[in-house]
Amino acid sequence: xxxxxxxxxxxxxxxxxxxxxxxxxxxxxxxxxxxxxxxxxxxxxxxxxxxxxxxxxxxxxxxxxxxxxxxxxxxxxxxxxxxxxxxxxxxxxxxxxxxxxxxxxxxxxxxxxxxxxxxxxxxxxxxxxxxxxxxxxxxxxxxxxxxxxxxxxxxxxxxxxxxxxxxxxxxxxxxxxxxxxxxxxxxxxxxxxxxxxxxxxxxxxxxxxxxxxxxxxxxxxxxxxxxxxxxxxxxxxxxxxxxxxxxxxxxxxxxxxxxxxxxxx
Numbered sequence: 150x151x152x153x154x155x156x157x158x159x160x161x162x163x164x165x166x167x168x169x170x171x172x173x174x175x176x177x178x179x180x181x182x183x184x185x186x187x188x189x190x191x192x193x194x195x196x197x198x199x200x201x202x203x204x205x206x207x208x209x210x211x212x213x214x215x216x217x218x219x220x221x222x223x224x225x226x227x228x229x230x231x232x233x234x235x236x237x238x239x240x241x242x243x244x245x246x247x248x249x250x251x252x253x254x255x256x257x258x259x260x261x262x263x264x265x266x267x268x269x270x271x272x273x274x275x276x277x278x279x280x281x282x283x284x285x286x287x288x289x290x291x292x293x294x295x296x297x298x299x300x301x302x303x304x305x306x307x308x309x310x311x312x313x314x315x316x317x318x319x320x321x322x323x324x325x326x327x328x329x330x331x332x333x334x335x336x337x338x339x340x341x342x343x344x345x346x347x348x349x350x351x352x353x354x355x356x357x358x359x360x361x362x363x364x365x366x367x368x369x370x371x372x373x374x375x376x377x378x379x380x381x382x383x384x385x386x387x388x389x390x391x392x393x394x395x396x397x398x399x400x401x402x403x404x405x406x407x408x409x410x411x412x413x414x
Contacts, residue, residue, distance in 0.1 A: 203408040205229040213251045215294045220249035235402040251294030253396040260391040261413040264345045273308040276403040279395040290383045296395040300324035321361040326374040329361035
């Protein structure tokens with residue numbers, strides 16, 4: 150190869166590398182985040198006060214609702230993900246005893262916060278993340294091991310089996326209370342990103358970067374929705390409280406990662 154061609158190739162390589170560095174520098178923070186390891190915090194997040202609710206390796210900070218431990222065989226950690234086993238696939242434990250059922254709940258309660266989490270489900274999948282959950286109310290008016298609380302719905306919206314659901318029962322909605330708007334889901338099997346913000350009486354649901362629900366505790370909108378919902382026989386259900394965050398034990402398989410929280414003063 151001639152010397153001139155060598156110089157031209159070297160110049161082209163230098164320009165290409167420079168452009169790559171420039172592109173990385175101006176890449177939005179959320180895209181940088183997507184390239185990083187899961188279940189970690191950026192330095193900016195650490196300085197802002199964010200902390201992980203799931204470390205990717207253990208169930209530290211979690212327990213079964215109504216239990217002092219995590220139900221074995223139903224909730225597992227695989228490849229840095231919390232996986233809820235499909236109920237039809239649950240097998241007895243090695244000693245022959247049946248698997249304990251129930252929701253997975255934080256050991257701490259939270260008041261004002263911003264919660265971020267990522268989730269995926271299979272085709273026709275149905276699950277939920279619940280907040281504003283009182284363990285006492287759940288056990289008094291519902292199941293011993295299942296949460297009664299506000300539910301951020303997680304669903305394969307496009308599956309035909311869900312064609313007759315109410316608007317407030319699709320993904321991102323405050324389940325059976327306030328319907329989500331402008332829903333844009335990732336294809337089934339890919340991770341969606343969600344946020345829940347509670348600041349005073351103000352609440353927001355976000356799905357894949359889009360705000361899909363907004364309401365106020367104590368508002369006519371919320372109280373009216375409560376009165377015609379499946380929860381209207383539960384006194385105080387719609388009231389704000391310092392409460393648990395819960396991953397729902399629905400029938401279907403579901404996965405969760407990058408669960409992190411910023412508590413607001």
